[in-house]
Amino acid sequence: MAAAATASTVSPILAHVDATWRASAACQGSTAAAFYPPSTTETREQRQRRESAARELCGRCQVREACLEYALYVQEPYGIWGGMNELERRRLLRRRTAS
Numbered sequence: 114m115a116a117a118a119t120a121s122t123v124s125p126i127l128a129h130v131d132a133t134w135r136a137s138a139a140c141q142g143s144t145a146a147a148f149y150p151p152s153t154t155e156t157r158e159q160r161q162r163r164e165s166a167a168r169e170l171c172g173r174c175q176v177r178e179a180c181l182e183y184a185l186y187v188q189e190p191y192g193i194w195g196g197m198n199e200l201e202r203r204r205l206l207r208r209r210t211a212s
Contacts, residue, residue: 139174171196
């Protein structure tokens with residue numbers, strides 16, 4: 114999951130500027146419910162199920178790396194992007210900055 118995403122071959126700037134990758138995203142046309150938290154509170158188990166469903170779709174996506182790089186570049190604060198949640202993306206950014 115996250116380990117494979119750390120060695121990205123997609124330019125973060127390119128993923129941001131040329132967002133044509135979005136048209137090929139596996140999540141196109143799907144409901145955003147699995148990718149974003151609900152407006153009401155959810156239990157830990159509910160969050161894990163929701164994120165797991167989103168990650169499963171991301172795992173089959175051919176543009177997952179571009180999606181992740183875009184989210185990292187714009188510092189997207191919400192949702193599952195490229196198979197990673199907000200906390201995982203912040204950790205990845207810190208690791209990249211430290212190295």
